């Protein structure tokens with residue numbers, strides 16, 4: 001394999017490896033192993049996911065988004081913000097406004113320096129007030145699909161939120177039969193004010209708590225609004241300490257005009273060497 005140029009970017013603590021794949025440097029078939037290898041922290045560049053920028057006949061570009069475990073996801077809000085800034089920085093799209101294709105649908109984005117705002121596809125599959133039994137406790141959760149599936153649980157206070165065992169509870173809900181076969185991302189949320197939330201997210205495909213999740217923050221804002229707890233625009237404080245802003249219109253039947261806004265930063269640029277990928281693969285195979 002040749003050396004592959006990439007940018008490492010972070011969307012509020014959700015980190016990604018972005019590759020301009022318009023010439024097919026990374027073959028899409030069988031790229032699960034490649035993704036798993038490059039996302040392994042300490043053994044490679046390490047990231048929550050990989051974004052491949054591809055050609056598209058109709059949009060400015062298309063993307064393929066992969067979680068760290070190699071699974072492909074329909075959407076990623078923080079990744080979408082990084083992809084838009086990457087496309088602008090790399091001259092793939094010279095205009096600050098662009099449209100790109102994802103498996104969830106077309107995404108419009110606007111880049112203003114570090115700040116990127118993306119318009120999301122319409123949320124669907126809202127299932128409020130589900131009582132879910134895990135081990136000896138019954139949890140009240142609310143489900144929604146904001147491009148990928150999410151559930152939201154509300155904590156009584158920021159202190160309760162900080163004490164929650166996000167890994168254990170998140171993992172139990174992620175694999176709960178109620179959300180099978182796709183599984184779900186799991187968001188733990190505290191209300192801080194009339195337009196302010198704090199969030200912790202267990203991410204499907206990373207299989208751990210991440211420092212931020214864009215579609216999860218949107219799910220939290222929409223569900224909190226539906227429950228009468230907040231009003232837009234909603235500021236969501238993530239585990240990285242950075243804040244995401246969620247804009248939307250709420251009607252009696254639906255939410256529309258849903259936007260996610262926040263910073264998308266470049267951490268470094270580099271070349272992936274195949275020797276690293278090879279050694280990681282050998283270790284995984286053992």
Ligand SMILES: N[C@@H](CCC[C@H](N)C(=O)O)C(=O)O
Nearest residue numbers: 073076077078148213214215
């Ligand atoms: N972190 C992302 C969501 C990425 C996809 C997710 N892990 C899944 O597989 O559903 C975001 O910022 O939205």
